[in-house]
Amino acid sequence: MVTKKKTKFFKSLRFRILVILLILGIVPSAIVTQLMISNYEKQAIEVKVSEVSTQCAILCNQIIKENYLNDSSSQSVNSKLELLSNVYGGRMVIVDRDLKVVADTYHVDEGRTLISPKVVKCFKNGEVTNYRRYGQMLEMAVPVKSADVPQIQGAMLVNISISDIMATVGEQEQMAMLLTGIIVALSVLLAYGLSTILVKPLASVTKSIEDLTDGYQKDEISVPDYTETELITDAFNKMLARMKVLDESRSEFVSNVSHELKTPMTSMKVLADSLVGQEGVPEELYQEFMRDITAEIDRENRIITDLLTLVKMDKKSADLQISHMDINQLLEDILKRLRPIADKRNIDLILDSFRPVEADVDELKFTSAISNLVENAIKYNVDDGWVRVSLDADHKFFYVTVADSGMGIPEDSIDRIFERFYRVDKSHSREIGGTGLGLAITRSTIAMHHGVIKVFSREGEGTTFSVRVPLSYIP
Numbered sequence: 269m270v271t272k273k274k275t276k277f278f279k280s281l282r283f284r285i286l287v288i289l290l291i292l293g294i295v296p297s298a299i300v301t302q303l304m305i306s307n308y309e310k311q312a313i314e315v316k317v318s319e320v321s322t323q324c325a326i327l328c329n330q331i332i333k334e335n336y337l338n339d340s341s342s343q344s345v346n347s348k349l350e351l352l353s354n355v356y357g358g359r360m361v362i363v364d365r366d367l368k369v370v371a372d373t374y375h376v377d378e379g380r381t382l383i384s385p386k387v388v389k390c391f392k393n394g395e396v397t398n399y400r401r402y403g404q405m406l407e408m409a410v411p412v413k414s415a416d417v418p419q420i421q422g423a424m425l426v427n428i429s430i431s432d433i434m435a436t437v438g439e440q441e442q443m444a445m446l447l448t449g450i451i452v453a454l455s456v457l458l459a460y461g462l463s464t465i466l467v468k469p470l471a472s473v474t475k476s477i478e479d480l481t482d483g484y485q486k487d488e489i490s491v492p493d494y495t496e497t498e499l500i501t502d503a504f505n506k507m508l509a510r511m512k513v514l515d516e517s518r519s520e521f522v523s524n525v526s527h528e529l530k531t532p533m534t535s536m537k538v539l540a541d542s543l544v545g546q547e548g549v550p551e552e553l554y555q556e557f558m559r560d561i562t563a564e565i566d567r568e569n570r571i572i573t574d575l576l577t578l579v580k581m582d583k584k585s586a587d588l589q590i591s592h593m594d595i596n597q598l599l600e601d602i603l604k605r606l607r608p609i610a611d612k613r614n615i616d617l618i619l620d621s622f623r624p625v626e627a628d629v630d631e632l633k634f635t636s637a638i639s640n641l642v643e644n645a646i647k648y649n650v651d652d653g654w655v656r657v658s659l660d661a662d663h664k665f666f667y668v669t670v671a672d673s674g675m676g677i678p679e680d681s682i683d684r685i686f687e688r689f690y691r692v693d694k695s696h697s698r699e700i701g702g703t704g705l706g707l708a709i710t711r712s713t714i715a716m717h718h719g720v721i722k723v724f725s726r727e728g729e730g731t732t733f734s735v736r737v738p739l740s741y742i743p
């Protein structure tokens with residue numbers, strides 16, 4: 269079943285590429301075109317201003333020469349004024365020193381007094397240019413003065429149209445808009461193409477994984493088209509392999525459990541059947557079979573208890589009941605409890621304590637872990653042998669070793685003895701009565717205490733288990 273999730277476009281790679289391309293395309297081009305347009309505008313206006321200034325300077329000379337400020341009847345000045353205002357499509361006004369309008373090409377303000385801040389400024393500072401964009405007009409005030417008299421004698425107010433410049437600017441702005449539009453369109457196309465190229469490997473990996481989960485026929489996925497996809501698929505395959513191993517070990521565990529639980533049942537069934545099937549069974553045989561059945565029930569019980577212990581351990585170390593314990597005392601108690609079993613086979617049980625040791629452990633769990641080791645050392649020993657338990661510590665750890673003079677463990681089994689249900693010699697171990705779970709429990713317990721356990725063994729000579737656990741428990 270292929271689950272097609274609703275694609276979130278705004279979170280997609282495609283969308284992000286589009287945004288990046290748009291920013292990369294639009295921002296620089298907008299800046300460049302705006303700069304170019306405003307540069308053009310400035311230059312065009314400057315050209316116009318200098319042109320008008322030159323014309324005004326010539327006119328000013330004539331005005332002074334012909335004393336136009338006092339007598340505005342000069343035909344040549346008036347016609348020049350008309351000509352200029354026609355050429356520049358604007359209005360020209362001349363005022364004298366008293367701000368009285370001497371000439372106005374629009375003929376509306378003649379004779380009046382013109383109080384305009386521009387003119388006032390002009391009398392103070394010289395030429396004033398005021399550029400008004402929305403009116404598409406350029407306003408200038410030019411002082412009228414002669415070379416001999418330093419004082420400004422009058423002013424010329426020029427109002428000229430710059431609509432031709434603004435029209436060109438408008439055209440350029442339209443071009444810029446068009447350019448932006450083209451860039452946006454190109455960005456969208458490019459983003460689509462680029463994201464298709466970039467997303468394709470991811471899509472093929474996704475598809476491979478989906479195929480695998482749908483069918484489960486193949487063991488691994490493979491998308492060798494790109495280096496990146498190979499890396500992803502390699503990592504994925506590794507994870508898959510791990511999951512497989514876990515899966516296998518789980519099913520092996522389940523089948524082991526079933527098998528182990530069935531064995532005592534089968535024995536009981538055989539024993540019970542043989543009693544039921546016979547008539548007039550002697551009392552002694554009854555008793556003997558019943559004893560055997562009880563033994564099998566005990567065994568079944570032990571397996572179930574061990575299994576429950578193991579399963580509880582899998583639920584993490586949260587439920588450790590840590591307390592500060594005297595480890596010497598703890599080991600002494602273990603040996604005292606197991607001594608009767610050792611005595612039965614005349615096995616020497618020795619404790620070597622090198623120093624007093626106190627440490628943080630879970631009393632019950634740690635005791636059962638070490639008991640398992642000592643029990644094994646007794647069980648898999650030879651008659652009249654020995655078991656030596658030693659305790660030592662440094663400033664960080666304490667060390668417990670359990671050495672025996674027993675049968676030892678074959679080299680090819682040594683890596684497996686900590687596995688659940690693993691026993692070197694199934695029939696012999698059964699005779700001895702183990703469940704095969706003891707070492708698995710021990711190792712889990714030691715690991716929960718953040719310790720390590722190691723084993724050294726030589727077949728026929730003996731085995732040594734050594735345990736190292738931190739003195740203080742840090743959760």
Ligand SMILES: Nc1ncnc2c1ncn2[C@@H]1O[C@H](COP(=O)(O)OP(=O)(O)O)[C@@H](O)[C@H]1O
Pocket residue numbers: 640644645648672674675676677685686690691692693697701702703704705706707708731
């Ligand atoms: N001290 C030892 N000497 C020899 N063999 C051992 C020793 N301890 C453990 N083994 C081997 O490791 C196996 C697993 O041990 P364990 O998990 O305690 O299971 P069990 O004791 O129930 O058989 C044992 O069956 C035995 O074959």
Ligand SMILES: [Mg+2]
Pocket residue numbers: 640643644702703704705706707
């Ligand atoms: Mg055991």
